[in-house]
Amino acid sequence: MNDAELRALIIKIIEEEMQQSIPIGVSNHHIHLTQSDFEILFPGQEMTVKAPLKQPGEFASNQTVTIVGSKGEIKNVRILGPCRKHSQVELSKTEARQIGVNIPIRMSGDLEGTPTVTVRTEFGQVAIQGAIAAKRHIHMSDKDAENFGVTKGQAVKVSIETEERKTIFDDVIVRPDPKFVLEMHIDTDEANAANVGKNAVAKLIKE
Numbered sequence: 001m002n003d004a005e006l007r008a009l010i011i012k013i014i015e016e017e018m019q020q021s022i023p024i025g026v027s028n029h030h031i032h033l034t035q036s037d038f039e040i041l042f043p044g045q046e047m048t049v050k051a052p053l054k055q056p057g058e059f060a061s062n063q064t065v066t067i068v069g070s071k072g073e074i075k076n077v078r079i080l081g082p083c084r085k086h087s088q089v090e091l092s093k094t095e096a097r098q099i100g101v102n103i104p105i106r107m108s109g110d111l112e113g114t115p116t117v118t119v120r121t122e123f124g125q126v127a128i129q130g131a132i133a134a135k136r137h138i139h140m141s142d143k144d145a146e147n148f149g150v151t152k153g154q155a156v157k158v159s160i161e162t163e164e165r166k167t168i169f170d171d172v173i174v175r176p177d178p179k180f181v182l183e184m185h186i187d188t189d190e191a192n193a194a195n196v197g198k199n200a201v202a203k204l205i206k207e
């Protein structure tokens with residue numbers, strides 16, 4: 001093998017390696033609201049942007065709410081905007097247990113049979129049916145999906161390696177969309193279990 005061939009091979013290996021690295025976004029507890037639920041909780045107010053999220057068009061708002069269960073409550077739960085067609089509360093299993101709510105693990109929007117929690121602000125309160133722990137998933141563009149050789153809704157296996165822990169997550173759902181940016185979403189329970197810190201990346205395990 002000559003120098004040029006060696007260089008080409010090294011570049012190919014690095015590119016393949018980089019291609020397989022998936023940035024991790026840890027989702028803290030949050031809530032999505034319909035326009036009408038937002039108006040009950042914040043009468044006369046507009047939802048305002050605190051910070052954009054990595055997925056285009058999505059943002060953390062300045063407004064927060066309190067989630068109330070039978071055994072306790074969680075304060076300062078941030079609203080993620082913009083408004084949606086259905087309100088949805090996303091907690092970790094640990095947090096849900098602490099406030100006395102038994103939540104199923106679901107993909108976003110799959111809310112049939114999910115429990116109802118009370119959501120409160122200083123201005124009002126509303127009962128929202130749709131409390132879940134989000135099923136872990138990977139946002140990606142259609143191009144990413146093609147590069148990874150995966151398809152919408154496919155369950156894949158992913159490894160996360162940190163200095164002190166190596167973890168494999170199975171049953172991670174692929175969510176390609178033309179406007180999505182490559183990012184794996186896990187909740188705080190999963191992040192702690194895998195010792196995920198800043199700049200942690202996941203790798204797709206090819207089978």
Ligand SMILES: [Zn+2]
Pocket residue numbers: 137139185
């Ligand atoms: Zn997500």
